[in-house]
Amino acid sequence: MTSTLELEPKPQAITILRTKGDRIFRGILIVGGLVAFLVLAGIFGYLAQSAAPVLQAFGFHFFTDSSWYAGDGLLPSEGSIDPPTFGMLPMLWGSVLIAIISVGIALPLGVGIALSIVYLLPKRTIFGFTLFIDLVAAIPSIVFGLWGFFVLVPHGVLWASWLNEKLGFIPIFSVQFEAFEQSPFMAGLVLAIMITPIVAVVSRQIFALVPPDLINAAQALGGSRWTIIRDVVLPFSRGGIIGGAMLGLGRALGETVAVFFVLQLFFDEVNWYRILESSGGSVASLIIAKFGEAGPLEISALFAAGLALFVITLLANAAAAILVNSSKGKK
Amino acid sequence: MTSTVKSPARKPWDAKDSGYRYQQLLVHVGTPLLAALIVFVSGIRGGSGLFFTWLGLHLITGALLAKFGRKKSTIANSSMEILLVASLILFVSAALSVLLPVFIKGISAFSSNLLFQDAATVEPGAELINGGILHAILGTVIIVILASVISIPIGILAALYVTEVRGRLTPYVRFFVQAMSGVPSIVAGLFVYAALIVTGVLSFSGVSGAIALSILMLPTVARTAEEVLLLVPDDLRSAALALGATQRKVVRMVVLPSAGAGLVTASILGVARVTGETAPLLLTAFGSTAVNTNPFSEPMSALPIYIFTQMLLGTDNDVARAWFACMVLLTMVGVLFGTARLLVNRRSLK
Numbered sequence: 001m002t003s004t005l006e007l008e009p010k011p012q013a014i015t016i017l018r019t020k021g022d023r024i025f026r027g028i029l030i031v032g033g034l035v036a037f038l039v040l041a042g043i044f045g046y047l048a049q050s051a052a053p054v055l056q057a058f059g060f061h062f063f064t065d066s067s068w069y070a071g072d073g074l075l076p077s078e079g080s081i082d083p084p085t086f087g088m089l090p091m092l093w094g095s096v097l098i099a100i101i102s103v104g105i106a107l108p109l110g111v112g113i114a115l116s117i118v119y120l121l122p123k124r125t126i127f128g129f130t131l132f133i134d135l136v137a138a139i140p141s142i143v144f145g146l147w148g149f150f151v152l153v154p155h156g157v158l159w160a161s162w163l164n165e166k167l168g169f170i171p172i173f174s175v176q177f178e179a180f181e182q183s184p185f186m187a188g189l190v191l192a193i194m195i196t197p198i199v200a201v202v203s204r205q206i207f208a209l210v211p212p213d214l215i216n217a218a219q220a221l222g223g224s225r226w227t228i229i230r231d232v233v234l235p236f237s238r239g240g241i242i243g244g245a246m247l248g249l250g251r252a253l254g255e256t257v258a259v260f261f262v263l264q265l266f267f268d269e270v271n272w273y274r275i276l277e278s279s280g281g282s283v284a285s286l287i288i289a290k291f292g293e294a295g296p297l298e299i300s301a302l303f304a305a306g307l308a309l310f311v312i313t314l315l316a317n318a319a320a321a322i323l324v325n326s327s328k329g330k331k
Numbered sequence: 332m333t334s335t336v337k338s339p340a341r342k343p344w345d346a347k348d349s350g351y352r353y354q355q356l357l358v359h360v361g362t363p364l365l366a367a368l369i370v371f372v373s374g375i376r377g378g379s380g381l382f383f384t385w386l387g388l389h390l391i392t393g394a395l396l397a398k399f400g401r402k403k404s405t406i407a408n409s410s411m412e413i414l415l416v417a418s419l420i421l422f423v424s425a426a427l428s429v430l431l432p433v434f435i436k437g438i439s440a441f442s443s444n445l446l447f448q449d450a451a452t453v454e455p456g457a458e459l460i461n462g463g464i465l466h467a468i469l470g471t472v473i474i475v476i477l478a479s480v481i482s483i484p485i486g487i488l489a490a491l492y493v494t495e496v497r498g499r500l501t502p503y504v505r506f507f508v509q510a511m512s513g514v515p516s517i518v519a520g521l522f523v524y525a526a527l528i529v530t531g532v533l534s535f536s537g538v539s540g541a542i543a544l545s546i547l548m549l550p551t552v553a554r555t556a557e558e559v560l561l562l563v564p565d566d567l568r569s570a571a572l573a574l575g576a577t578q579r580k581v582v583r584m585v586v587l588p589s590a591g592a593g594l595v596t597a598s599i600l601g602v603a604r605v606t607g608e609t610a611p612l613l614l615t616a617f618g619s620t621a622v623n624t625n626p627f628s629e630p631m632s633a634l635p636i637y638i639f640t641q642m643l644l645g646t647d648n649d650v651a652r653a654w655f656a657c658m659v660l661l662t663m664v665g666v667l668f669g670t671a672r673l674l675v676n677r678r679s680l681k
Contacts, residue, residue, distance in 0.1 A: 018578070025579040029496050032488025036507040036553070039546060043518060046525040112418030120415050131672060136426045138668050140607020141516075142635045143657050146642060147429045150650070159379065193425050200422075226408035247513075254515025256610035257639060284517045288610060306521040310514065317513030321506065 043310060051304035053297065058086055062304060066090050068267035068286075073295035086301040090270045092308065094184065094281020098259065099252040101188025101275060102195055107245050109192070110199025115233075117200075118207045119225060130204075137197035144258035148190040153262060156186050160276045175277045182264035184271065184280040190258050195248035202244030206237040206327055243323030250316040254309060256284035265289060283309045351401040358396045362389045378424065386417050430661075437658025440651040446659075450637075451621035456646035464656050466622040467637035470537065471663075473626050474616060474633055475606055477541030478548055483598045485545075486552030490597075494560040495582055505557075512550035519546040520611030528615065537626025540616030540633065544605040552601040559593030560586065592674050599671040603664050609635035634660040 018026070055062060057075050065087020074080035113133070117126055160180035167173045180186075210233050218228045234241075259282045266279035287302050287309075294302060366385035369375070375384060390410055397409035445463040453462030489508060493501050523543040527533045533542075563586050571581045587594070612618075617630035618640060634656050641653035 021579050022577045025577075025582070026496055029488055029492040030498065030500070032485055033492030033496070033500060033504040035485050035489060036504065036511045036550065039549070040507060040511055040514075042526065043514065043522045043546075046522055047518070050525045050529070109418050109422060112415050113422055116415040116419050120412065121419075132423070132426070134672070135665065135668060136429075138603055138664055139429060140609070140635060140660060140664060142607060142609045142638050143433060143661060144429065145609075146638060146653060146657055147432065149642065151428060151432050155377070155379070158377070193422075193429065196422060224405060224408040226405065226411045229411070250513045254513070254517065256515070256517045257635075261642065284515060284610065287517050287521065288613060291614060303521060303525060306518050310518045313513050313515050313518075314510055317510055318506075320513075321509045 102191035206240030240327030246320035555597035
């Protein structure tokens, strides 16, 4: 053993001795931090448990069949004379369809608004305008429901019949019967206004992160507003914009009462693409529409629908969170 | 102390002579007028017709200006600027078409009894001088206060975990809070129904509604509070620790007081987020027509539930009441929201 002077400093571990009060305090904070996880787990657990009877009886057909018939509320194994059948494919696809329509409108609109705020509007008007956008984002969904039914639909019917008349040769604008009142198109329009603020706010946050050096360099090279946005701003913020759209998609999928009043639910057949037709589906509307007079088995089916909705929106939001955060971290 | 005289920055390449100004004026004022004229003369009807006529026309005149005007630009550039302005106009007019009818129809339905009576004895379709929405207003206030009592402390605790404990779980806590903010409102209602009402712990009541709302409120509070707490400088924490404070004291005497106004903002934003929620309340508080101030027994009404049921009734008078309730609800949300924004502003000015 050599006893030399230790000239090289060695990293020392710092030990923190916490008082008992502090340890309790930190314990409380940890519990507070875990509440979100516990609630999510609880939601999944309780919904899965309540949905179990229907999921066991119908299996995967619950998600791939097209019918919603309560029958006498007994399963065939329980000696049912009038067996119920539950399949929610039209609702599931309907939710996705109206979410796609709304994002298709809200994405260009929201990005356009965000670009205007950052690059076009005079600096003095920006505060007021962002306040306005935030206020629109805070309008309760029931107000959109009332507005959609009494204000939008009377106008929207005219737009829909015009689209059908002029562009009916395109499959998505064709209809089997001429009733335009409560179509996926209307629901998509309502949702589009609801989620445009979300897309705009997220996009604006991302645009603010584009390094000014890049923009200055592009300007020095003679770039116009358009070329700078096309070649510098948009490529830099692509991930964040898609993330914002996914966030809006999650909101659109889960929206209930705003859709309920402007969409005719049709349970027996999937409306794959005829967006102007008064037949569509929405998982959330299904739950509100059927909850009041449902027997035990149908309630269980509604829980299964809620479970599916929960899982889908969770996936959309997780994807959005990952995209937005990675885009914010790029700086 | 030296004082520098700032000379105005000169941009000779950006000079705007009068010819340029006239051209700009002609195109950007003339085109909307021309569009209005075309709409007036031809059979095109309505605001949307005017909008699209203007857009198409302005894209053409803008392109001509870019090509032949005083200050040359590319057609793509001018088209983009016009499209951006169009997106602003479209959004603002859509938003106003939501807001204005609420206030116009709400005010025209106003009569004072609407604010001070409940709907216990009101038949569907009854005249507007009968009954009111007192029960719904009280219900909303009670349910939202209860939801705040549940979710604001927990939300701030979750935020404190991220900013103070900074343990290994931090990224996961953040992720789950973010994921929770995406839970559809109807799912929150279903959850409370399955976990508390079916199992018999609670009945259809104000408390069940408050618990459902607190699930939606918690992530808003937690995320805003986290942003606010992150603004508290670490130097303050270190200084307090160096003076011998325990972490509990640091949080209680340094972090929380200096983030005070921001935490109030976080709470108000949470309240504004849930005040208008409908779907979860339909499954939990269930709604009633009479005033019920006891949140622990009997179903309770709330403004969103009231609007929903009035719409289902569907007669002219019922719908007029719904518009009025909408106006009250929107005013409540707007006031909450404005307060939150004003607080934020005062804090950032300090």
